Structures are given as structure tokens and as C-alpha cells.
Amino acid sequence: MQRYFVELAYLGTNYCGWQIQPNANTVQAELEKALSTILRHEVSTLGAGRTDTGVHASFFVAHFDSQMINLQWDQKLLVSLNEILPRDIAIKEIVAVTPDAHARFSALSRTYEYHISRYKNPFSVETAWLYKAPLDVDAMKRAASKLLTYTDFTSFSKLGSDVKTNNCRVYTAMWEVQEQELVFTIRADRFLRNMVRAIVGTLVDVGRGKIAEADFVKIIEAKDRSLAGTSAPAEGLFLTSIEYPVNIFIE
Structure with a gap:
């Protein structure tokens, strides 16, 4: 075989x-x-x-x-x-x-992107979350950077998930403005079910002023999914990269 x-x-x-x-x-x-x-x-x-x-x-x-x-x-x-x-x-x-x-x-890391469209665009209906309300992107960037200092992401895990640990190592977590979209990129060694969408939904709460940056940190530390924001819609999420050891590939 x-x-x-x-x-x-x-x-x-x-x-x-x-x-x-x-x-x-x-x-x-x-x-x-x-x-x-x-x-x-x-x-x-x-x-x-x-x-x-x-x-x-x-x-x-x-x-x-x-x-x-x-x-x-x-x-x-x-x-x-x-x-x-x-x-x-x-x-x-x-x-x-x-x-x-x-x-x-065998995967060493995975990378996801989440796309938020700031304006109505018929060509991104299926590939971005249309969110037209004002957002403090700088606050979202600062809050996202806190993810790199934690490993337990229970607060962003789907309730009832059958996993042995909720620990993940996040290597990258950043927001970028790309023309009419906001793009969140996150790279980690592993992801929990619904983790990225829960993180995005909570970061949007930071951007709209519903919660402060300090509250975002408290949510992570609480290890309680009920304290985090609503999960962002599925259509904005993309798996964009998976890294593997080079020695598993046969020339």
C-alpha cells in the first residue's frame, strides 16, 4: 500500500x-x-x-x-x-x-483567515461577514496580541467538545485592513472546535466598544465559554495553510 x-x-x-x-x-x-x-x-x-x-x-x-x-x-x-x-x-x-x-x-501548524466586509459587496456574500458598524481596529489588534501569551483557550471552545486538552500554542494573531475588508490571521499548533469564530466574535465586541481590552484578557483567563462573544458567522472563515515536516514527503 x-x-x-x-x-x-x-x-x-x-x-x-x-x-x-x-x-x-x-x-x-x-x-x-x-x-x-x-x-x-x-x-x-x-x-x-x-x-x-x-x-x-x-x-x-x-x-x-x-x-x-x-x-x-x-x-x-x-x-x-x-x-x-x-x-x-x-x-x-x-x-x-x-x-x-x-x-x-503530522501537521505542525495550521493557519486560518477570517474576512469581514465593511461594505455591501455581492461578490463576497459567501466568503465574508458583512459588518458595517464602526469598529476600533487598533483596539482589536491590541486585544488579539494577548492570545500569544496564553495556552488554555477553553473560553473559545465549543461546549461539549470531546478533546483531552484545550491547550493550544498560538504563533500569530493579527488584524489587517485589506481594501474594503478586515482580515484576521491566526496560526497555531492546533485549534479547538469553533475556536477561531469564537475569538473573532469576541474581538469584534472589543472593536465595537462592548467590552474593553482588559475584559478580553479576563475572558481568556476565566476559561468559561459563556463569557466570550457570539461566534462569528461561518462564511468568513478560511483554512489557508497547513505546515508538515518535509521528511514525510517522498521525492
């Missing part, structure tokens, strides 16, 4: 997230159907994470095993695979990796 990494992108609007669910349209189900058709054997994939309903990925990774050893995923084969897939899912590359490489557990 040979293990492969599939690098793909998708618009999450029409899907109930990445992970296969009963009676629901998911990205994983579409990918497995397409791979099974091309390879002519049943393919089971495992993704780098579980994006929620409506969340997008400009870069996502899944792995699968195949009896087809040293299969050359040339451009022609990738074109055939993309023709089978719906137009809102695109395969970028498929590469051979070592047998122990794992799309989820």
Missing part, C-alpha cells in the same frame, strides 16, 4: 462541513467518490481537520492509501479528477508520503 496526500481547496457554502455525515452533503464524501472512480477501487480518506458547515478552505489536506504503488499523478490525471468533482472543490496536487504520515496528526 502507498499513502498519498491530497491537497485541495473548496468553497464550503454548499456543504455540511468536511466530514462525512448521514444524509448530508460533505466535501469528504465528494472527494472519496471521485477518487474511487478514478482509481477503480474504494478509497477512504482522512482529513487534516473538521471544518464546520459553510467554512471554506483555500488549502486543505487529506490522506488515503492505495494499492497502486508509485502512481504518477500527472496533470492529465488531475484534470480528470477535477472534472468529476463539483465546481466548488478543486484538487491542487496529490503526492506520495511515508507510510506513517498523517494528514491530521
